[in-house]
Amino acid sequence: xxxxxxxxxxxxxxxxxxxxxxxxxxxxxxxxxxxxxxxxxxxxxxxxxxxxxxxxxxxxxxxxxxxxxxxxxxxxxxxxxxxxxxxxxxxxxxxxxxxxxxxxxxxxxxxxxxxxxxxxxxxxxxxxxxxxxxxxxxxxxxxxxxxxxxxxxxxxxxxxxxxxxxxxxxxxxxxxxxxxxxxxxxxxxxxxxxxxxxxxxxxxxxxxxxxxxxxxxxxxxxxxxxxxxxxxxxxxxxxxxxxxxxxxxxxxxxxxxxxxxxxxxxxxxxxxxxxxxxxxxxxxxxxxxxxxxxxxxxxxxxxxxxxxxxxxxxxxxxxxxxxxxxxxxxxxxxxxxxxxxxxxxxxxxxxxxxxxxxxxxxxxxxxxxxxxxxxxxxxxxxxxxxxxxxxxxxxxxxxxxxx
Amino acid sequence: xxxxxxxxxxxxxxxxxxxxxxxxxxxxxxxxxxxxxxxxxxxxxxxxxxxxxxxxxxxxxxxxxxxxxxxxxxxxxxxxxxxxxxxxxxxxxxxxxxxxxxxxxxxxxxxxxxxxxxxxxxxxxxxxxxxxxxxxxxxxxxx
Numbered sequence: 282x283x284x285x286x287x288x289x290x291x292x293x294x295x296x297x298x299x300x301x302x303x304x305x306x307x308x309x310x311x312x313x314x315x316x317x318x319x320x321x322x323x324x325x326x327x328x329x330x331x332x333x334x335x336x337x338x339x340x341x342x343x344x345x346x347x348x349x350x351x352x353x354x355x356x357x358x359x360x361x362x363x364x365x366x367x368x369x370x371x372x373x374x375x376x377x378x379x380x381x382x383x384x385x386x387x388x389x390x391x392x393x394x395x396x397x398x399x400x401x402x403x404x405x406x407x408x409x410x411x412x413x414x415x416x417x418x419x420x421x422x423x424x425x426x427x428x429x430x431x432x433x434x435x436x437x438x439x440x441x442x443x444x445x446x447x448x449x450x451x452x453x454x455x456x457x458x459x460x461x462x463x464x465x466x467x468x469x470x471x472x473x474x475x476x477x478x479x480x481x482x483x484x485x486x487x488x489x490x491x492x493x494x495x496x497x498x499x500x501x502x503x504x505x506x507x508x509x510x511x512x513x514x515x516x517x518x519x520x521x522x523x524x525x526x527x528x529x530x531x532x533x534x535x536x537x538x539x540x541x542x543x544x545x546x547x548x549x550x551x552x553x554x555x556x557x558x559x560x561x562x563x564x565x566x567x568x569x570x571x572x573x574x575x576x577x578x579x580x581x582x583x584x585x586x587x588x589x590x591x592x593x594x595x596x597x598x599x600x601x602x603x604x605x606x607x608x609x610x611x612x613x614x615x616x617x618x619x620x621x622x623x624x625x626x627x628x629x630x631x632x633x634x635x636x637x638x639x640x641x642x643x644x645x646x647x648x649x650x651x652x653x654x655x656x657x658x659x660x661x662x663x664x665x666x667x668x669x670x671x672x673x674x675x676x677x678x679x680x681x682x683x684x
Numbered sequence: 685x686x687x688x689x690x691x692x693x694x695x696x697x698x699x700x701x702x703x704x705x706x707x708x709x710x711x712x713x714x715x716x717x718x719x720x721x722x723x724x725x726x727x728x729x730x731x732x733x734x735x736x737x738x739x740x741x742x743x744x745x746x747x748x749x750x751x752x753x754x755x756x757x758x759x760x761x762x763x764x765x766x767x768x769x770x771x772x773x774x775x776x777x778x779x780x781x782x783x784x785x786x787x788x789x790x791x792x793x794x795x796x797x798x799x800x801x802x803x804x805x806x807x808x809x810x811x812x813x814x815x816x817x818x819x820x821x822x823x824x825x826x827x
Contacts, residue, residue: 619747621722625807626691638723651745652723681748682696 282574284663290566291661299632299666304449304477304610304657306499309563316562317504320555328554329528329545339554346557347544353564354475354494355485356511360543363510363517364557368476369399371495371510372443374547375472376403378520379493383470384440386412391434391469393426393444394419395451395644400443400474400495413440419647424451424600431463441470441492446478450641450655451600452610454482461490470516476500480659481579481608483572486511498556503563507556510547517543524549570660578660579609586611586656586667593675595683599653609658612639615674618681620654626680630673690804691748694797698752704762705755708741713825716744717817719809724750728817732826735765747810749801754814756795761818766826773819777812 288294290310300308326336328343344359351359365371384390390408392401394417401415408415418434420426431442442464446457457473464471472493475484479496486494493516498507512520522529522540526549532539540546567575584604590596595616600607615623624636634656638645645651656670678684711729718725724746731739740758745751757776761769775788776795780802789796801811 619722619745621747621807621810622691622749625804637721680691680696682693682700 282570282578284665287578287661288663294661297631299662299669301656301658301662301666301670302633302635303480303659303662304500304655305635306505307480307502307659308661309502309504310566312566313502313504313559313563317555317559320558324558325555327551342558342561343552343554346554346561349561349564350509351511353484353568354479354496354509354511355487357487358514361511361514361517363512363544363547364552365495365508365510366506366553367497367499367508368474368495369497369508371508372400372472372474373403374510374523375493375495375512376407378523378547379441379470379472379516380404380407380411380413382520384408384411384413387438388413388440389436389438390415391439391442392417393442393455394647395424395448395641396443396445397449397474397476398640398642400445400472401643404443417643418442418444420451420644422648424448424453424606426455426460428456428459428463431460435464435467435469437468439464439467439469441472443472443474445474445476446484447481447608447610448641448644449477449610450612450639450644450653452477452607452612452657453601454478454606454608457489457491461492465490477608477610480567481572481575492516498560498563501560501563502566503560504556506553507560509560514543517547522546522549526550528552575660579658580604582658582662582664582667583607583609583611585664586658586670589667589671590674593671595678596674599648599650610655611657612653612655614650614653615677617683618677620652622681623654623677626677627670627673630669632670632673634670690798690800690807692797694756694794695748695752698755698794699748702751702755704741704758705743705751706741707743708739711741713821715817715821715824717813717820719746719750719813721806722747722750722810724810724813726750726754726813726817728754728814728821730818730821732766735767735826737761737764737766737769742814746813747807749798749807749810750813753795753798753811756793756798757814757818760793760795766822770819770822773815773822776815777819780808780811 291308324338324342326339328339348359351362461471470492473491475496480501494511499505529549587604599612620636636654708729713730726742726744729741742754
């Protein structure tokens with residue numbers, strides 16, 4: 282596809298802007314916005330409740346979205362997909378329900394230090410409630426986790442290991458399949474945060490053999506407000522519900538409650554069916570482009586950007602030196618200039634990048650850097666976006682009074 | 685918003701070559717000020733004798749706006765009495781958050797160059813960090 286063909290699909294990008302914050306949220310193609318509107322124009326009623334045709338069509342579209350999501354991550358059955366608001370909610374769900382069911386006093390939960398706060402704080406909270414402890418698996422300065430490191434960190438008490446498939450700071454793909462095998466050999470479950478991976482690489486949860494896999498729709502070109510949790514059926518069936526309320530029950534009396542079957546058991550209250558319909562459209566959109574094309578474009582842009590960044594004096598890229606290990610995520614610092622000043626200078630030139638700790642403070646502490654700047658790409662970016670980014674990057678130090 | 689309006693020479697000079705960024709032996713008052721959104725974290729130290737601020741310094745780290753603003757503030761308040769320093773802090777915070785008169789603006793001297801930050805909501809907290817800390821310190825200890 283040509284740049285012009287790609288850009289046409291994203292109305293917001295047709296303005297004087299270089300959007301390089303797709304790891305925070307992706308821009309939406311017109312077809313996704315149309316799908317949300319289509320749901321509310323044609324199918325809107327409360328799914329699962331009414332017996333009239335319209336409610337049945339709402340239920341049907343919602344379940345079609347679930348099937349599409351299941352197929353997208355290669356789940357065995359659609360009931361293994363629970364819709365949530367976002368990856369944060371998915372991870373809170375697993376942490377809460379998993380700990381309640383399987384974790385007891387003295388147990389351990391192993392968390393990768395590079396995790397986003399959303400894959401760290403829920404585990405800390407629910408581990409504490411059960412009298413269990415959270416332990417951390419540190420990575421190298423380049424963001425590398427090796428099978429050896431994992432093997433050494435697991436103990437007979439480790440109930441679950443949780444890690445992102447791609448870290449939102451480094452952009453490196455972790456060897457999840459290998460990690461899952463190591464965990465399972467130890468009797469440990471594995472939970473994976475796929476927020477940064479599903480937009481960029483093909484995911485097959487059965488091949489990876491992960492127990493849980495969480496992701497947000499909004500980083501995958503879908504609307505904000507829809508996310509998913511994949512869980513192995515057997516585990517989800519054993520685990521207690523996360524939220525209580527409407528639509529997650531079969532029978533309720535004053536004395537007794539029987540919860541609904543999967544997946545409704547984990548979807549209390551009225552669901553975001555319009556956004557689920559938008560997610561379905563986003564997945565179809567990604568499939569129509571194809572991961573081969575997405576990866577080709579993103580790798581090209583990453584190479585194009587990194588090569589030039591490496592030539593700018595005083596710019597330090599966080600993570601691996603090779604573009605293949607970045608998946609469009611370019612985290613960096615500039616000597617003597619605070620990341621918020623860097624971001625402000627970029628902002629004044631309509632280059633949208635992110636500064637701060639990227640919700641990964643424990644990692645920044647490990648790396649010994651208080652905060653960083655991150656430019657993150659999607660396949661809709663162009664060489665022009667990168668050129669614009671580099672031209673601002675080159676003048677930041679001089680703008681701050683350095684030679 | 686064009687950068688030149690706020691990353692001007694006054695600001696970058698105060699950030700690169702701060703006159704008051706150092707530790708202080710036996711300050712009369714010390715107070716930490718934190719801006720969680722940016723991670724700016726400073727400690728303000730003052731020496732006060734007979735109601736006059738005789739010396740001041742700050743330590744810590746943060747973005748150029750927070751650091752330069754604290755440095756300009758100390759330039760301004762050292763040698764002044766506590767009541768006047770509190771007034772100046774009040775004018776500065778109003779300049780950033782609301783409006784001030786021309787006369788008030790003049791009283792801020794170099795610090796008035798930060799006025800344009802009022803158009804950048806995400807940086808307001810950086811600019812007022814030192815001043816907010818000063819104001820809190822005076823309220824607590826020197827009412």
